């Protein structure tokens with residue numbers, strides 16, 4: 001049975017950059033995103049230019065039922081998954097009291113429940129294809145408790161904790177679990193504009209998704225547990241381990 005890499009949220013941004021990097025490495029791909037987000041065009045482009053097999057599914061992954069359907073559709077194709085990249089995510093920025101409840105409940109589903117369920121559904125595929133792996137896309141927001149990113153940061157902190165525990169459990173099966181924590185990336189037009197208005201210190205960490213994808217796949221292939229792309233983000237982590245809480249709180253208060 002042919003082995004594939006499944007990438008959620010592959011239509012644009014970081015997911016698309018990861019899909020292109022995997023295609024360059026001649027990996028067959030299963031791409032998933034919301035309907036009408038350009039996946040057929042991206043699939044054709046990758047198939048034609050990299051001579052790989054690409055399947056795509058336009059599915060809203062915010063419900064359990066749709067995740068189960070995705071699993072079934074993949075099984076119907078008689079293929080198996082060697083690498084799962086849980087990238088689909090909903091971002092948010094704003095005061096908690098102003099947040100729309102429906103938005104943050106869906107966000108918690110997409111950012112937390114969906115990657116957890118997909119990992120569970122494909123676990124036998126990973127065992128069958130070992131050495132295999134799961135890459136969960138978190139964020140630097142999982143480490144720093146930023147104002148206006150309370151729910152988003154919380155969902156990403158869950159992924160960090162989940163991945164670290166699961167990594168220990170799956171090691172004996174030769175299934176590697178990694179987590180990548182990018183800082184800000186210039187993905188959507190909205191984010192590019194938003195990033196321009198950041199404080200000087202936050203701006204230093206902004207990277208292009210293509211660069212982050214290259215670093216991520218290299219480190220994922222080496223089995224690194226927590227991937228922090230970029231020297232500025234690494235410096236932030238180093239300072240975080242040194243600075244007293246009082247100073248960190250003052251710095252992060254105006255960080256976004």
Ligand SMILES: NC(=O)c1ccc[n+]([C@@H]2O[C@H](COP(=O)([O-])OP(=O)(O)OC[C@H]3O[C@@H](n4cnc5c(N)ncnc54)[C@H](OP(=O)(O)O)[C@@H]3O)[C@@H](O)[C@H]2O)c1
Pocket residue numbers: 008009010011012013014015032033034035036037059060061062087088089090091110137138139140181182183184185186187188191
């Ligand atoms: N951009 C940043 O600054 C940044 C920083 C750190 C971490 N991250 C993380 O990196 C990941 C990708 O971020 P990005 O900036 O590339 O985001 P993006 O450009 O908004 O792309 C998100 C992707 O997820 C898909 N998606 C969203 N909701 C979905 C759903 N319900 N069902 C299926 N697919 C869904 C989107 O599909 P459609 O195109 O169809 O909407 C899109 O392909 C996220 O997990 C994010 O939290 C981003």
